[in-house]
Amino acid sequence: MIPWLRHPLDPLPDTRLALPAGSDAPGLLAAGGELTTARLTEAYSKGVFPWYSEGQPILWWSPDPRMVLFTDEFKVSRSLRKTLRHFILDHPRCEIRIDSAFRRVITACASTPRDGQAGTWILPEMIDAYCDWHAQGAVHSFETWVDGQLVGGLYGINLGRMFYGESMFSHRTDASKIATAAMVAFCRAHSIALIDCQQRTRHLASLGAREIPRSEFEAAITPRVREPAINDWTYHPSLWAQLNLDGAAPEEPGP
Incomplete structure (x- = not known):
């Protein structure tokens, strides 16, 4: 029991x-x-x-175990690197925003169909609760915008120097991956070395996330959540430099 x-x-x-x-x-x-x-x-x-x-x-x-992403282990494949370069060069037509449409992001995460999943766990009362928490400054959305339209994004919780990823959505190819890359760049710039991903998925693993024992996860988060929280949640295009997109890209997986 x-x-x-x-x-x-x-x-x-x-x-x-x-x-x-x-x-x-x-x-x-x-x-x-x-x-x-x-x-x-x-x-x-x-x-x-x-x-x-x-x-x-x-x-x-x-x-x-617990699925986590160490931000220095984030994998930018050759195809994602190309996508990000195009996205960045097309600014301001393409842009990343933080917290400009939080309720729209969490609602889109709740309503987007997912393979092997009937319905959603992001229920109306959960949306309201996380929107209230967002209003208090602890929950944030990373948003992919193209031509003034919200096309993808994710949301998660920030406590101290920890970020807990919750859910993502995409209404255009790679839009959620772009938001994820922006999240990692932001976290690196603000000394967040660990992002919680909760449970294993093939998509997260492809981006460099891996499982660690729960005891190791808890030992890692305890000092991090006690650190000062981030005050500036503005996404500056200069943050893309955190990903070293001009460097060598890993090989694409084979067939």
Whole structure:
């Protein structure tokens, strides 16, 4: 049985109590509670996140292993490098914005169909909760704009010098990859060396993300979330230099 959070002040359980591999729900830690800013801050500070579907209680997760992206391991393939160069040279027709349309980004993430996934875990109450948290300065969106149209993006949480990626969407080829590259460039410029990706996907792995043990993840985030948060969330085109797009690109994967 997993603990039920009945009172707003009930602390989340120790993550070592999460259901283990081989169980019906590996990584499930607790259920119940509310999506308040205080609860969400507590959860992410401990490496815990909410994930549930319509008709379920709020479910809190701490998977082991944990998918992460070390920003110095971000892979820019030859094709992505070419895409980014075209995008940058086409400024201001093409631009990256941060937080200019947060609710549109999270709503698009909720409504974009995904292979092998029926419905969405980004429910209306979750959208409202993260929009409230965004208004308080902890949740941010990286947005890809072309000809004044929002064509892709992602959102995530910043605590101290940690960034927790949540979800992305793309309405044009590579638009979410461009936003991801911009996020990595921004994080490098602001001394964020680690981005949480939660769970493994082939797409994230192709960009350099990898799994690490939960204990290693928690040891890494604990000092980072205690550092001062970032104040300036402006995306300057000069940040693209963080990716060294003029350098050698890795070979494209074979067939």
